[in-house]
Amino acid sequence: MKYFIGNWKMFGVPKSVNILNKINLFYSEDKNRNKYRVIITPPFTLIESYSKYFKNKSISIGAQNCYQKDQFSSNTAAISSYMLRSVGAKYTLIGHSDNRSEGDNDTMLKDKVRYALKNNLKVVFCIGENKTEKKNKKTLNVLKRQLMKVLEKKFNKKNIIVAYEPIWSIGTGQIPTANELQKTTIHIKKVLKGIFKKNSPAVLYGGSVDGSNVKMFKEIKEIDGFLIGGASKTSKKFIDIIKNYYR
Numbered sequence: 649m650k651y652f653i654g655n656w657k658m659f660g661v662p663k664s665v666n667i668l669n670k671i672n673l674f675y676s677e678d679k680n681r682n683k684y685r686v687i688i689t690p691p692f693t694l695i696e697s698y699s700k701y702f703k704n705k706s707i708s709i710g711a712q713n714c715y716q717k718d719q720f721s722s723n724t725a726a727i728s729s730y731m732l733r734s735v736g737a738k739y740t741l742i743g744h745s746d747n748r749s750e751g752d753n754d755t756m757l758k759d760k761v762r763y764a765l766k767n768n769l770k771v772v773f774c775i776g777e778n779k780t781e782k783k784n785k786k787t788l789n790v791l792k793r794q795l796m797k798v799l800e801k802k803f804n805k806k807n808i809i810v811a812y813e814p815i816w817s818i819g820t821g822q823i824p825t826a827n828e829l830q831k832t833t834i835h836i837k838k839v840l841k842g843i844f845k846k847n848s849p850a851v852l853y854g855g856s857v858d859g860s861n862v863k864m865f866k867e868i869k870e871i872d873g874f875l876i877g878g879a880s881k882t883s884k885k886f887i888d889i890i891k892n893y894y895r
């Protein structure tokens with residue numbers, strides 16, 4: 649099973665549902681639809697209405713983040729996994745580089761993962777190295793540390809997806825070479841097999857994925873799908889990625 653996850657970030661109002669209607673229509677008529685899942689993570693404000701709207705349809709709705717506490721707390725503006733699940737979210741991103749750069753550390757991320765799983769959300773755990781780390785050939789070490797500090801064997805790996813997003817690639821148009829990306833993905837899966845024993849969870853790639861570079865990514869069979877930012881805000885761009893992936 650492959651995954652195409654669209655991360656809307658700070659984008660979208662109720663009428664933006666039109667974008668998802670087009671994606672849903674494409675999916676429902678696509679002969680390859682049994683091979684992949686489409687998940688969209690709109691902002692918090694749209695999760696309840698979109699989850700209701702797409703309840704019996706193909707698109708699943710997820711959140712972009714969750715708070716590191718269970719159920720309710722006294723933290724102003726915080727939103728827990730319990731609250732997200734109660735309005736229909738099925739997934740949540742955790743550890744996106746935007747949130748890491750705003751202060752999310754490994755301890756917080758571990759709690760986020762724990763409570764998300766406890767509240768029946770599937771977790772898309774994001775990891776990635778920055779430009780300097782890449783330049784200093786620290787990528788593999790950084791990724792290993794990010795995984796080992798947060799994920800634990802006792803977590804249900806069936807409900808975890810890992811998204812490898814090099815920070816230097818997010819929103820920049822720059823992407824790793826096929827060779828680099830294959831090596832990195834194999835490394836990530838090896839670390840994950842060490843944590844979970846036997847099988848690795850799915851590993852996605854994210855960072856400037858579009859309808860043309862997806863042709864290169866599809867040659868890397870270790871990649872189980874994509875986390876798509878910019879190109880998920882336009883139905884045509886998002887659909888082109890799926891179309892070209894299966895072409």
Ligand code: PEP
Binds near residue numbers: 817820856875877878
């Ligand atoms: C992201 O923010 O998760 C992302 C991958 O963005 P983009 O596709 O725009 O690089």
